[in-house]
Amino acid sequence: MFEKPARRADSFFTILYIDSGQPTARLGLAIAKKRVRRAVDRNRIKRIVRESFRHSQLTLAGKDIVVLARETTARTDNARLFLSLQQHWQGLSK
RNA sequence: GGAGUCGGCCAGGCAAUCGCUGGGAAAUGGGCUCGGAGUCAAUUUCGGCUAUUGAGUCGGGAAAAAUUGACUCCGAGCCCAUUUCCUGGAGGAAAGUCCGGGCUCCACAGGGCAGAGUGCCAGGUAACACCUGGGCGGCGUGAGUCGACGGAAAGUGCAGCAGAAAGUAUACCGCCUAAGUCCUUCGGGACCGGUAAGGGUGAAAUGGUGCGGUAAGAGCGCACCGCGUCGGUGGCAACACGCGACGGCGAUGGAAAACCCCACUCGGAGCAAGACCAAAUAGGGGAGCAAUGGCGCGGCCCGCGCUGCUCCCGGGUAGGUCGCUUGAGGUAUGCGGUGACGCAUAUCCCAGAUGAAUGAUUGUCCUCGACAGAACCCGGCUUAUCGGCCGACUCCAUCU
Secondary structure, rough: OOOOOOEEEEOEEEEEEEEOOOOOOOEEEEEOOOOOOOOHHHHHHHHHHHHHHHHHHHOOEEEEEEEEEOOOOHHHHHHHHHHHHHHHHHHHOO
16 A cells, blocks of 8 residues: 555645555545644544545545645644545545 | 632533444344254164174065254244444543552562662551641741651761861961060060950851950850750650759761661562464374375386375464453442541442544534543542632721
């Protein structure tokens, strides 16, 4: 998965993805403690990514996706993160 | 009313929609086990022959029975999956991982050394470095609060600068010139000395004040205060005392957060502890089979090299299950205790994840929401923290 993925990024997330051939989409999370210090923030980011993925998983079928957090992610509010993820999903499904 | 001290509590609310996860119930599907019924098959129960026996073999099979196996149906239990409904779902610090315990595994005859920790006294506790009450000392008008708070008379060492002198104490300025010696212009001077009252230095100079005393002085003497030793009284004790006697007090300076001494305590590792189930692959052990074997070299023999197949066993990896939340548990009430806390009765079940749940969005209200996320479980300490509420108490001001 980490060997030859396609990659896209903005200031909040880095996203790696490949076509797996599976019927459903699969999500991996890599929220590094180095990037996001507080456990509260790590939990929040994971919840938001999972929630957003859940809403869009039908359009993402057949892809394996890994989401990586960046240093700025912990300081950003939920609405902004949802918007960023939504844009990523749309870019992926084209 | 203002200022403050201590203790306790809360940690945005409500609604709708969409999710995650633990538990319970129901339905559907699947698997396993047990019981009942049915169908089918085999064997036996029949007869003959052989044979010492065990048994073998041949024949017959209409009906019935027994046993075993397979399948079908029904019922019950358990497990798994899906769906629906009900219900629970982060903290006061969940944090730092700094102490103390439970639990688990390992080690262990007893004693000592080393090492680590604790350090006024008594109590609480499973235990503690925690808590409660008390003592002593510092701070505060006070409510209160803070304290590494055993020993420097076992020993080794330490103390910059200043200062004469810093532990075997000492004599720079100053004060004195009585006794002794010498000189003298008879005023005194020098030597030998005496002294620690005054000055100055320092964080600290070895009791303080007063009187006597003296050449000047000095616990040199006395009184009071302080200090020490012994005793008395009160207190479980730490300790206290307007108590008694004795000691002139250079006894006994500081620092133990330099080493050290004394008393007491302490085995190690941690839930990735530990227990159980257990695939594939490789390897190990055993049994059976094949060993005139199979493959390669070769035309063939001899020879040389390589090598099995089946089953079982244990170790062990991935993975899974348990440990895993009912506990030194919470809440009431009563009793004992100044209190920490203990006892009794009643009642409640209050997160249990494992790529790791406990949430998202929208609306609305207000006082506009801080610090922050469980990971085996408890008791503490420490640190972070928007604000709000309640209770007890102190000081100041004012009114009656």
